Amino acid sequence: MNRVHLLLRLLFKAAWVRKDRAFTALVSVAVVATIATTALTIYSDLESKLSREFRGFGANVIVAKTSGALSLTELASISKTIGADGEIVPVGYAIATEAASNTRIVVGGADIDKLRKLNSSWSFSNASTGSALVGARVAETITHGADLRLSFGKTSAVIKPAGLFHSGSDDDSRVYIPLEDFIRLTDIQPSTALVRIEGRPQEIQNAISRLSAALPQAEVRPVRQITQAQTAVVGKTRSVVLASSAVVVILIMLCMVATFTGSVLERRKDFAVMKALGASNRTVNFLFASESTLLALIGSAAGYILGCGIAFWIGKANFDAAILPQPLLLVPVLLGSVALALIASTAPLRLLQQIQPAGILRGE
Amino acid sequence: MFLRLLFESFRRQKRRKSVALLAIALGMSIATAMIAVGNNIGDKINQELRSLGANLVVTPIEDTLDVNIGGVNLKPASEGAFIKEQDLVKIKGIFWGHNIKGYAPFLSDRQRIQTRNGEINAELIGTYFAQPLHYGKEQFTTGVRSVNPWWKVEGVWPQDYGDFPDQLPPDVLAGSKLAQHAGLAIGDQVEIGGRKLRISGILNSGGDEDQAIVAPLHIVQIILHEPNAVRRVSVSALTKPEDAFARKDPDKMSPAVRDRWYCSPYANSIAYQLREVLPNARVEQIRPVEQNQGKVLSHITGLMLLLSVAALLAAALAVSAAMAATILERRQEVGLMKSLGAGNSAVASLFLTEAAFLALTGGLIGFIVGAVLAHRIGQSIFGSTIVVHPVVLAVVLFAAVVVTFLGSAGAVRKAMQFDPAVVLRGDA
Numbered sequence: 001m002n003r004v005h006l007l008l009r010l011l012f013k014a015a016w017v018r019k020d021r022a023f024t025a026l027v028s029v030a031v032v033a034t035i036a037t038t039a040l041t042i043y044s045d046l047e048s049k050l051s052r053e054f055r056g057f058g059a060n061v062i063v064a065k066t067s068g069a070l071s072l073t074e075l076a077s078i079s080k081t082i083g084a085d086g087e088i089v090p091v092g093y094a095i096a097t098e099a100a101s102n103t104r105i106v107v108g109g110a111d112i113d114k115l116r117k118l119n120s121s122w123s124f125s126n127a128s129t130g131s132a133l134v135g136a137r138v139a140e141t142i143t144h145g146a147d148l149r150l151s152f153g154k155t156s157a158v159i160k161p162a163g164l165f166h167s168g169s170d171d172d173s174r175v176y177i178p179l180e181d182f183i184r185l186t187d188i189q190p191s192t193a194l195v196r197i198e199g200r201p202q203e204i205q206n207a208i209s210r211l212s213a214a215l216p217q218a219e220v221r222p223v224r225q226i227t228q229a230q231t232a233v234v235g236k237t238r239s240v241v242l243a244s245s246a247v248v249v250i251l252i253m254l255c256m257v258a259t260f261t262g263s264v265l266e267r268r269k270d271f272a273v274m275k276a277l278g279a280s281n282r283t284v285n286f287l288f289a290s291e292s293t294l295l296a297l298i299g300s301a302a303g304y305i306l307g308c309g310i311a312f313w314i315g316k317a318n319f320d321a322a323i324l325p326q327p328l329l330l331v332p333v334l335l336g337s338v339a340l341a342l343i344a345s346t347a348p349l350r351l352l353q354q355i356q357p358a359g360i361l362r363g364e
Numbered sequence: 365m366f367l368r369l370l371f372e373s374f375r376r377q378k379r380r381k382s383v384a385l386l387a388i389a390l391g392m393s394i395a396t397a398m399i400a401v402g403n404n405i406g407d408k409i410n411q412e413l414r415s416l417g418a419n420l421v422v423t424p425i426e427d428t429l430d431v432n433i434g435g436v437n438l439k440p441a442s443e444g445a446f447i448k449e450q451d452l453v454k455i456k457g458i459f460w461g462h463n464i465k466g467y468a469p470f471l472s473d474r475q476r477i478q479t480r481n482g483e484i485n486a487e488l489i490g491t492y493f494a495q496p497l498h499y500g501k502e503q504f505t506t507g508v509r510s511v512n513p514w515w516k517v518e519g520v521w522p523q524d525y526g527d528f529p530d531q532l533p534p535d536v537l538a539g540s541k542l543a544q545h546a547g548l549a550i551g552d553q554v555e556i557g558g559r560k561l562r563i564s565g566i567l568n569s570g571g572d573e574d575q576a577i578v579a580p581l582h583i584v585q586i587i588l589h590e591p592n593a594v595r596r597v598s599v600s601a602l603t604k605p606e607d608a609f610a611r612k613d614p615d616k617m618s619p620a621v622r623d624r625w626y627c628s629p630y631a632n633s634i635a636y637q638l639r640e641v642l643p644n645a646r647v648e649q650i651r652p653v654e655q656n657q658g659k660v661l662s663h664i665t666g667l668m669l670l671l672s673v674a675a676l677l678a679a680a681l682a683v684s685a686a687m688a689a690t691i692l693e694r695r696q697e698v699g700l701m702k703s704l705g706a707g708n709s710a711v712a713s714l715f716l717t718e719a720a721f722l723a724l725t726g727g728l729i730g731f732i733v734g735a736v737l738a739h740r741i742g743q744s745i746f747g748s749t750i751v752v753h754p755v756v757l758a759v760v761l762f763a764a765v766v767v768t769f770l771g772s773a774g775a776v777r778k779a780m781q782f783d784p785a786v787v788l789r790g791d792a
Contacts, residue, residue, distance in 0.1 A: 168650035224570030262383035
């Protein structure tokens with residue numbers, strides 16, 4: 001029987017004869033690997049997942065032309081900068097007079113569907129089959145759900161409402177009509193673009209700088225309360241998840257080290273028998289170390305798979321979007337577990353080496 | 365006899381017991397820290413979300429439409445209706461008064477502004493900066509500095525004056541774009557409506573205020589000859605995320621249900637209470653803020669809840685494994701006891717009592733360590749403490765006992781299954 005064969009047999013027998021001991025060690029390694037994988041996977045994806053939550057706040061950047069209208073090339077360059085995930089709604093504003101009450105109303109011209117999509121937090125109630133969106137206060141004070149007779153200086157039109165909206169802002173005093181009708185009635189081209197940039201706080205900042213550089217003729221104004229709140233909330237949440245994960249992972253690691261160390265110390269008899277049979281300190285160390293390495297590898301591989309599964313499920317359950325496994329984490333998790341197991345199993349051996357095998361075997 | 369056995373077991377197996385104790389204490393500090401953080405995260409993030417500013421807006425019911433384009437207000441101050449400033453303090457007196465983090469009244473009008481470089485037209489906005497007020501016995505400070513935390517001022521924030529000061533002109537803020545456009549600098553004097561004002565700071569809000577002069581409310585009331593008048597009030601309140609119950613109409617509820625609705629800090633119920641104290645006012649949710657902060661909040665608390673559950677399960681498994689490991693090593697002891705005539709129940713009760721003792725001690729240590737960790741996390745991330753509710757101690761101790769019992773029970777049963785003779789010979 002050669003040495004390798006003997007080693008394998010020793011390893012296998014050590015695990016098999018004391019299945020329960022091997023099992024508890026395996027469980028403690030797997031728990032550490034699982035929780036570490038879960039926490040790190042979630043942490044790495046948290047910024048983008050949380051940033052998506054800020055989608056509903058509406059436009060986070062307003063591009064306004066200081067004079068004149070936004071040209072098609074300017075709109076195209078905004079679209080290019082914000083990418084496919086962003087949203088852009090060009091809006092033109094004019095003041096009209098309501099014929100019956102002789103009240104001045106701000107009328108906005110925009111793509112109504114895009115405007116509704118951008119401001120998903122507004123509450124909409126459908127009125128009739130018209131095309132205009134009527135602000136809650138306009139409906140309350142003037143139209144009461146009826147059609148709106150607006151005159152824009154030379155032109156005038158009867159506006160049929162498609163719906164009524166509540167926003168809680170100045171928009172409640174406005175009426176939005178389709179952009180083509182607006183241009184036809186007022187001959188004004190949109191000079192403002194409501195823009196929503198998708199992404200993490202840093203990416204939004206970068207996009208804003210690129211927009212400002214690309215549009216020297218226009219004013220690029222971040223809606224600071226939204227960008228600032230997003231930065232604060234995303235940053236703080238990331239810190240909390242990181243801090244609490246760090247606490248959990250470190251404490252549970254210590255817990256695993258204690259279990260491991262304890263079970264090695266319990267094997268002082270094995271240790272003494274081996275020494276008494278003539279094994280050198282190195283051989284014994286090697287044997288214990290390879291046993292723990294094997295356990296740590298199996299345990300952490302299982303833990304990694306389980307951890308990825310838990311992170312995936314948490315993403316699905318909480319954010320309605322899966323948090324995908326991070327293959328890059330596999331190696332650190334495996335190596336970390338092995339290193340921990342090695343430290344936990346070989347450190348107590350040093351303690352045992354100071355005692356004579358005979359003493360241990362006699363039960364001292 | 366039993367007590368002596370117990371005592372000796374602890375005295376003679378200090379190392380083994382300390383390993384188990386350490387594992388339990390570590391597991392329970394995880395439990396304490398995660399429960400505390402998970403429990404507090406909602407409140408903390410809710411506070412952070414207040415950096416979004418007001419979530420409710422109060423306007424006069426009788427008011428005419430706002431005519432506002434690109435930050436230029438075309439509605440004259442004399443038109444429309446007002447809210448009485450003296451009524452606003454009642455906002456603090458509503459049922460959820462403690463959830464009102466602040467409010468800021470606004471009164472504005474387009475004015476001719478005389479600067480040293482000539483005359484310009486710009487918006488004059490009156491508001492509270494940090495106005496000290498009292499409602500009943502309660503003292504509080506409110507204004508844009510707390511309600512609109514994203515307003516940045518270069519220079520000095522003006523004070524809130526009760527009346528026009530006799531000597532020095534009162535301090536005001538100039539919006540950054542207006543200052544740039546009109547060549548205004550800190551220390552300059554401007555004249556509005558025949559009254560002299562001194563610019564103490566340049567305001568950068570990122571909004572329409574950047575093109576305006578922002579002055580103390582009472583000064584603006586004097587300039588506009590509208591004493592006690594306020595056009596709009598922004599209210600920042602801590603609210604509970606809206607659900608289906610929150611959206612119900614309180615007037616169609618039975619008294620018991622209505623009480624429950626009234627006593628929940630929904631934006632809708634706070635708005636309802638504001639309407640009760642401010643007649644002739646309409647209170648609207650600022651929907652982008654109110655609707656979304658609830659969503660963000662519930663997802664963050666949900667995430668922390670799931671993470672906490674995962675951590676608690678992991679801690680439970682780790683503690684169970686540690687307990688099982690220490691007991692599995694003691695099968696010789698079990699063998700010895702049984703060969704000396706001890707029954708299964710006697711052996712089990714000894715081991716479980718030991719486990720309970722370890723669990724309680726470990727749980728207590730873990731609770732203290734976990735509370736300190738949670739406190740640290742709160743301090744370093746949110747700058748405010750995370751309070752661990754005393755009930756958590758009971759939960760943690762109970763959990764510690766359950767988890768250690770679960771870990772030990774299996775191992776003790778396993779140890780008892782073996783024939784004592786076999787165990788003592790060392791063949792098991």
